[in-house]
Amino acid sequence: MKENEPSLTEQARFRREKLEEIRAMGMDPYPHEFETDHHADDILSKTDLLEGSEEERPRVRLAGRIMTRRIMGKAAFFNLQDQSGTIQVYIRRDDVGTDIYNTLFKKYIDLGDIVGVSGFVFKTRTGETTVHAESFSLLTKTLRPLPVAKEVEDEEGNVTVFDAFADKELRYRQRYLDLIVNPHVRDVFVKRSQMIQEMRSFMTQKGYLEVETPILQPVYGGAAARPFETHHNTLDMKLYLRIANELYLKRLIIGGYEGVFEFAKDFRNEGMSRFHNPEFTQVELYVAYKDYNWMMSFVEQMIEHVVLKLHGTTKVTVGDNEIDFKAPWKRIPMLDSIKESTGVDLSGMDEEEMRQAARNLGVSVDNTMGKGKIIDEIFGEKVEHTLIQPTFITDYPIEMSPLAKKHRSKDGLVERFELMCNGKELCNSFTELNDPVDQRERLEEQARLRSEGDDEAMVVDEDFLRALEYGMPPTAGLGIGIDRLAMILTNQDSIRDVLFFPHMRPD
RNA sequence: GAAUCGGUAGCUCAGUCGGUAGAGCAACGGCCUUUUAAGCCGUGGGUCGAGAGUUCGAGCCUCUCCCGAUUCACCA
Numbered sequence: 001m002k003e004n005e006p007s008l009t010e011q012a013r014f015r016r017e018k019l020e021e022i023r024a025m026g027m028d029p030y031p032h033e034f035e036t037d038h039h040a041d042d043i044l045s046k047t048d049l050l051e052g053s054e055e056e057r058p059r060v061r062l063a064g065r066i067m068t069r070r071i072m073g074k075a076a077f078f079n080l081q082d083q084s085g086t087i088q089v090y091i092r093r094d095d096v097g098t099d100i101y102n103t104l105f106k107k108y109i110d111l112g113d114i115v116g117v118s119g120f121v122f123k124t125r126t127g128e129t130t131v132h133a134e135s136f137s138l139l140t141k142t143l144r145p146l147p148v149a150k151e152v153e154d155e156e157g158n159v160t161v162f163d164a165f166a167d168k169e170l171r172y173r174q175r176y177l178d179l180i181v182n183p184h185v186r187d188v189f190v191k192r193s194q195m196i197q198e199m200r201s202f203m204t205q206k207g208y209l210e211v212e213t214p215i216l217q218p219v220y221g222g223a224a225a226r227p228f229e230t231h232h233n234t235l236d237m238k239l240y241l242r243i244a245n246e247l248y249l250k251r252l253i254i255g256g257y258e259g260v261f262e263f264a265k266d267f268r269n270e271g272m273s274r275f276h277n278p279e280f281t282q283v284e285l286y287v288a289y290k291d292y293n294w295m296m297s298f299v300e301q302m303i304e305h306v307v308l309k310l311h312g313t314t315k316v317t318v319g320d321n322e323i324d325f326k327a328p329w330k331r332i333p334m335l336d337s338i339k340e341s342t343g344v345d346l347s348g349m350d351e352e353e354m355r356q357a358a359r360n361l362g363v364s365v366d367n368t369m370g371k372g373k374i375i376d377e378i379f380g381e382k383v384e385h386t387l388i389q390p391t392f393i394t395d396y397p398i399e400m401s402p403l404a405k406k407h408r409s410k411d412g413l414v415e416r417f418e419l420m421c422n423g424k425e426l427c428n429s430f431t432e433l434n435d436p437v438d439q440r441e442r443l444e445e446q447a448r449l450r451s452e453g454d455d456e457a458m459v460v461d462e463d464f465l466r467a468l469e470y471g472m473p474p475t476a477g478l479g480i481g482i483d484r485l486a487m488i489l490t491n492q493d494s495i496r497d498v499l500f501f502p503h504m505r506p507d
Numbered sequence: 508g509a510a511u512c513g514g515u516a517g518c519u520c521a522g523u524c525g526g527u528a529g530a531g532c533a534a535c536g537g538c539c540u541u542u543u544a545a546g547c548c549g550u551g552g553g554u555c556g557a558g559a560g561u562u563c564g565a566g567c568c569u570c571u572c573c574c575g576a577u578u579c580a581c582c583a
Binding site: 009010011012014015068070071072073074075076077079088090092093094110111122124125126128130144145146147148149150151152163164165166167168169170172173181223224225226266268270271273274275276280282424425426428456479481483484504505506507 | 508514516517518519520531532533534535538539540541542543544545546551552573574575576577579580581582583
């Protein structure tokens with residue numbers, strides 16, 4: 001036995017000692033492979049595994065972690081958890097031998113260890129489908145105890161969990177443990193993956209090309225946000241982690257592709273909250289010869305399709321709300337939505353009248369704000385949180401949208417929509433600005449705001465402007481917040497619960 | 508960035524008035540061949556988030572700091 005290492009807990013020391021004992025038995029505690037042919041859910045669902053006498057039944061091989069154990073002298077039950085779920089295994093000394101049962105299984109195996117078994121399926125006298133092990137082997141010895149919870153299932157199938165591993169800090173910092181002991185957490189991420197997969201195939205089937213564009217950018221653009229900065233040693237230059245990929249996808253439209261999309265990790269050096277993580281995922285899509293009206297129809301079809309695939313219905317329960325994604329969705333111009341919610345008609349007001357209207361509504365505005373900012377402020381304070389069912393808010397003030405094309409009929413507005421859902425923005429989309437002269441003026445206005453201290457104003461991207469001068473066809477663009485959509489479709493109220501590894505301060 | 512709440516055994520949590528650090532599960536030693544929060548007998552396990560202060564004495568009181576959760580502010 002080794003000298004106790006004071007930094008280890010008693011339980012961790014015991015496991016290291018067991019590891020040595022297993023090696024002393026001539027066994028490898030970390031073998032190279034183990035062939036399996038079944039998962040837990042296969043065994044629970046396939047009735048043919050129970051046909052005939054025990055000798056006649058097919059043999060199954062499976063592997064996973066030991067999550068609970070009930071030893072009764074010369075026989076024992078344990079629960080084996082794999083990716084698909086959990087199944088009970090029955091093991092007896094008289095089947096697997098004294099070395100394997102008494103020494104390996106009873107003395108040296110711990111909860112959490114990864115093991116492989118083979119045997120036949122039977123039902124216990126209480127009716128539980130169980131694998132009767134004919135062989136048992138250790139596949140990976142664990143050195144730390146798992147935070148295993150106990151579960152009780154009553155006759156209605158309701159599961160009560162005792163002492164669950166619930167500390168959010170530990171769950172986020174050690175997500176692998178969360179995934180092992182909280183199976184419902186695995187389901188959330190499976191749903192997220194399916195959601196992305198359905199969107200991908202939906203867009204691919206339309207003929208759009210999935211692309212990859214730079215994350216390290218010499219000039220950041222495509223959104224209003226502060227970036228993360230980094231440095232390229234060889235070129236000795238500053239680079240930025242992208243805040244959006246919009247301007248690169250537009251370059252590809254200029255290059256002749258008529259539909260491109262990218263699932264993109266974007267990075268914004270701003271606050272964290274249950275709706276914000278410094279790195280987050282958007283899908284952006286650009287389609288040539290289309291406008292924002294077409295895009296509204298596209299996105300409602302795509303999301304309706306995804307919701308149907310994931311839930312089998314267009315209705316999703318989120319917190320206290322039931323959201324119905326059945327298309328078509330309500331479309332309402334921003335000023336009309338403000339009028340609808342507050343009774344105040346801002347159209348036709350000058351800047352000073354608007355400022356007064358905002359104050360009358362209890363929305364704080366200051367004298368540096370222009371009309372666009374005031375409208376945005378009123379909308380954000382008074383309307384946004386009331387929009388629970390999917391709703392397209394259209395026709396935004398031009399000041400807030402330097403990359404969107406001017407509205408074809410409404411002065412001072414652009415052809416832009418945001419999709420609101422469960423009181424939050426889910427999508428952002430425009431008829432893209434493709435007039436290079438107008439675009440230059442708008443970006444130069446951004447540069448002016450920037451020089452006045454607005455550190456979220458956009459930077460002039462000369463290479464992008466040059467590309468636009470070669471001609472971008474009329475184009476509709478779309479961005480969807482993947483994390484927020486995942487939150488809605490999995491009924492999670494924090495972005496951290498749909499990110500495997502949410503950003504945390506170092507501990 | 509602000510406010511509130513929290514950090515005690517591997518996990519979930521108690522800890523009274525400032526007076527030897529507690530429980531359940533997990534672990535360790537036994538018994539037990541259809542159990543399922545298995546059961547029965549026995550045992551060990553603690554830098555009480557970190558540091559300083561007050562005190563004869565601090566898990567508890569005071570101060571500073573660290574980490575987290577929630578809400579608010581900015582943002583998608």
